[in-house]
Amino acid sequence: MCGIVGVFKRGFHQPDLNKLAIACKLLEHRGPDDEGFFIEKSVAFGHRRLSIIDILSGHQPMSSASGRYHIVYNGEVYNFREIRAKLEKEGVKFKTHSDTEVILEAYVRYGEDCLRMFNGMFAFAIYDRKEQTLFLARDRLGVKPLFYFQDSSGFYFASEIPALLELAPVTPVLNPEAIDLYLSFRYINAPLTAIEDVFRFLPGHYMVVKDGRIDRYEEYWDVNIDEPLTISYEEALERFRELFDNAVRLRLIADVPVGAFLSGGVDSSLVVASMAENSQNVKTFSIGFREQKFNELPYAKEIAEKFGTDHLEAIVEPNIIEIIPEIVRKFGEPFGNETSILLYYMSQVASEKVKVVLSGDGGDEAFAGYKRYRQYLHITKLRSMGLKDAYRHVRKLITRLEAAFNPSRRHLKFPVSASDMSICDQYEFPYLAFLTSFSPEDKYLCYNKNGPLFSLIEKSLPDEVISRYDKHGNIPLLTRLQY
Structure with missing residues (x-):
């Protein structure tokens, strides 16, 4: 993993470079191998690198061949070689072997449409020197973190909240709605964070910032949960x-x-x-x-x-x-x-x-292996039977159970039509698209001992592992906390 941090000040005011350096230092544990900065009038980036691909020449922030575009990036695009080959056929020349340069040149070539090509996990920001705009994007499932803050002084972003608090003029105040989510579900759902006015960048979204203000914030991808498979x-x-x-x-x-x-x-x-x-x-x-x-x-x-x-x-x-x-x-x-x-x-x-x-x-989570998914199915069955009086007094509880247990619950809805399948197979997430084609009942059956997925387990793993299948997750919470 790497760490990224940046700022786009309003009114062409210069960023505080000392704060940028301190914020970047706070991300050193994410990227101990290298450090880099980009500064352009009211825009500044910082980067901490964990070298995974193209160790020698993948330094960041990175600039395009023309010098117009500049990127700071955390993640890995697994199909970057295929995208690179496509770009080379279209005349693009590369100076490194990194996926960072592939992302940058794909954006130069295709703009926001490049996001549909990336199969991977990523959070990145690209500054367009000519248009003076900042483009940010996060991967489909939000594997790579990205947080942001905006006020009258400008727009700020970072891979982690402590770095963002160092860079941005934020007065840390607890967000009551976020704490309520945490106490209910043990995590805080995007876009909220525990701190007022600090937000988690939504998965499958991109953002355009102009003059230190958010100009557009749109979804580019979503999971399709409405078209079940018709195969055996x-x-x-x-x-x-x-x-x-x-x-x-x-x-x-x-x-x-x-x-x-x-x-x-x-x-x-x-x-x-x-x-x-x-x-x-x-x-x-x-x-x-x-x-x-x-x-x-x-x-x-x-x-x-x-x-x-x-x-x-x-x-x-x-x-x-x-x-x-x-x-x-x-x-x-x-x-x-x-x-x-x-x-x-x-x-x-x-x-x-x-x-x-x-x-x-x-x-x-993908195949409804936890018992709570079974509980969700019981709840939906009750509703289908029309037994409203049976749970009238626990309506609020059931609503919360649905939110926590529904294996099909997503922010994301991305329909993959037949005409898109060739693109999906080459670039998108065919594995994820496949998994979301199952109904909740089918998912539970898949992970059940009588389901077809279990036959794959039997073929691949020793009998001793299979015999322990029902004992999964049996370590008591208090015992685990002792360690």
Whole structure:
């Protein structure tokens, strides 16, 4: 990951470069390999780089060949080589081998339409010196973070809230609506943050800023949840395996070693199995507990041995009091997922060997693996039966349950028509488009032991992992918090 920060002052006032430097320094943990700045009258960028692709010549901020456009970027576009080849056929000359330059030249060529071409995770800003406009965009699912603030002095953005607070003239005041969301759902939904007037850039959106003011803020992509597939489960399984393996393969593109977090559970084990098919010398990382009842290291080791990975293990000691302040600083706002503590430890272990890791996060959300999705189906069934009197007195509760448990709930709605499928297969997110074609009932069935996805699990993983399938997530919250 990298860190980006920037400002567009109103009325051609010069940015405070000392604050920019301090804000950029606060992002050093995101990008320890390099630092760069761009300054142009009322516009200034800062960048901290974690070098993944084109290590030698991918310095940022980067300028276009004409010197008109300037970019600061965090992320990775997995299909940048295909887009580069297309641009080269159209006469574009490249001076680096980085995906940063591909994004920049694609924007020069296609403007905002370039976003439809990018298969990846990204947050970036491009300044047009001629038009004196700033263009910002965030990836479809919001994997890469981006926050912004606007007042009478100008427009400010950063990868993390602490850096934004350093750069922008923000008086930190808690946002009551955001805290209510946090206490209800354990996270704060975009575009709100815990701080008044500081906003999270929406996934699948782009923004145009002129003279330090937001001129346009529009959606460029959304998930299609209204057109179910009409293929058989057997065909769906075959298509899923193809798309899943391709998604893993794309994420292995890097000029540095790539590893994986391995818990020994179903999701991370499937990722490692696919990595082993697409790469040699896969590195895996696991953490365990002294308390053997909750220690899953033996299962992770079994998977590592089956697929011949270079495996590294570590035992977590109960020193949570020491690391909580550091974790809180990194998040910059309340976040209620206690597994972040485990990820902190695992990241420390992995960072000694690799710069990039894959994980099994998202499997339960994509295929309704959690019990709460079953609860949502019960609620919708009650409503379809017309039993309004049965839950009249808990209407507010049910509304909140729907918001929290609905596996089809999205900000995003992106219809993929038949005419768009060739573009989708080449550039877009075919894996994501495929998953969102399932109804909630189908998703639950897919992840159920009787569903077709389970046959893929049986073919890929040892019997011991499959036999533990029902025990997934059985570590009590208080026990996990001890560590």
